Amino acid sequence: MLAYYLKGLGLGAGLIVAIGSQNAHVLRMGLQRQHVGLTVLVCIVCETLLISAGIAGIGTLIERSPLLLNAARWGGALFLAWYGLRAWKAAFGAGSLQASSGARLTVRQALLTVLAVTWLNPHVYLDTVVLLGAVGGQQGPDGKWWFALGAVSAACAWFSLIGFGARLLSPWFARPAAWQLLDGMIGTVMLVLALTLAVQAA
Numbered sequence: 025m026l027a028y029y030l031k032g033l034g035l036g037a038g039l040i041v042a043i044g045s046q047n048a049h050v051l052r053m054g055l056q057r058q059h060v061g062l063t064v065l066v067c068i069v070c071e072t073l074l075i076s077a078g079i080a081g082i083g084t085l086i087e088r089s090p091l092l093l094n095a096a097r098w099g100g101a102l103f104l105a106w107y108g109l110r111a112w113k114a115a116f117g118a119g120s121l122q123a124s125s126g127a128r129l130t131v132r133q134a135l136l137t138v139l140a141v142t143w144l145n146p147h148v149y150l151d152t153v154v155l156l157g158a159v160g161g162q163q164g165p166d167g168k169w170w171f172a173l174g175a176v177s178a179a180c181a182w183f184s185l186i187g188f189g190a191r192l193l194s195p196w197f198a199r200p201a202a203w204q205l206l207d208g209m210i211g212t213v214m215l216v217l218a219l220t221l222a223v224q225a226a
Contacts, residue, residue, distance in 0.1 A: 025166070025167070025170045026170075028163050028167040028168075028170035028171045028174070029170045029171070029173055029174040029177075030174060031159075031163070031171055031174065032156075032160065032170065032171035032172060032173065032174025032175040032176075032177075032178075033174035033175065033177055033178050034174075034178075035155075035156065035159060035175065036075070036156065036174060036175030036176070036177070036178035036179060037178040037181075037182065039151045039152075039155065039156070040071070040151075040178055040179055040182050041182060045141050045145050046067060046141050046142055046145060046148065047182075047186060048111075048213070049063070049137065049138060049141045050063055050064065050067060050138075050183055050186050050187050050190075051186050051187075051190050051206075052206075053134070053138075053187065053190075054186060054187045054188065054189070054190025054191060055190045055191070055193060055194060057191065058128065058129055058134065059129060059131065059134035059135075060187050060188060060190075061187075062131065062134055062135060062138070063134060063138045063187060064183045064184055064187040064188070066135065066138045066139065066142070067138065067142060067179070067183045067187075068176075068179055068180050068183055068184075070139075070142045070143070070148075071148075071152060071176065071179035071183075072176050072179070074148060074149065074152035074153050075152050075153075075156055075157075075160075075172050075175050075176055075179070076172060077153055077157070078152055078153035078154065078155075078156050078157020078158075078160065078161075079156070079157055079160040079161060079168050079169065079171070079172045080157075081157070081161065082153055082157065098222070101218045101219075101222040102218075105215060105218040108211045108212070108213070108215035108218060109211065109215070110211075111207045111208070111211035112207070112208065112211035112212075112215075114207040115204045115205075115206075115207035115208040115211060116204070116208075152175075156172075156175050159171070160172055160175070
């Protein structure tokens with residue numbers, strides 16, 4: 025069973041560490057020290073649900089439905105484009121960009137934002153439900169759930185690391201130029217992802 029767990033842990037870590045809107049949002053919330061626990065917890069719960077759904081066989085159904093895949097791609101492209109433009113606006117906008125500054129989100133706003141970043145990003149479905157689900161489903165009736173546990177463990181460790189560990193980067197991000205660089209990079213990545221999804225859906 026350890027082999028299945030380690031396989032899920034390795035593949036899950038390889039997919040989740042890639043730069044994306046979800047990771048960028050968790051990092052930003054950690055740097056600003058806003059609702060970090062809530063943000064990390066919601067990401068972990070969502071990843072657990074998505075991975076479990078994929079292992080249970082939903083990933084195969086989505087993969088076989090061009091309509092669902094295209095709907096996810098177009099919706100995701102629009103969301104990522106909006107997110108990227110917002111990041112660029114922040115990067116080139118005026119004002120102080122201290123780690124402790126910026127608009128404070130309410131609990132409701134923080135919850136809705138992290139849910140949007142997670143559920144409106146089609147890469148989350150493709151990575152967790154489709155890819156992890158397909159690989160996990162090949163591990164047998166018992167091994168697939170150990171595989172799922174390994175993938176969930178990777179998600180727990182990663183989101184906790186970038187969420188609660190972000191404060192260690194606060195001294196560097198105390199400089200406005202660092203925040204501008206981060207927002208510029210996030211904006212670029214989001215727009216590239218949006219363009220990629222739009223091309224795939226076209």
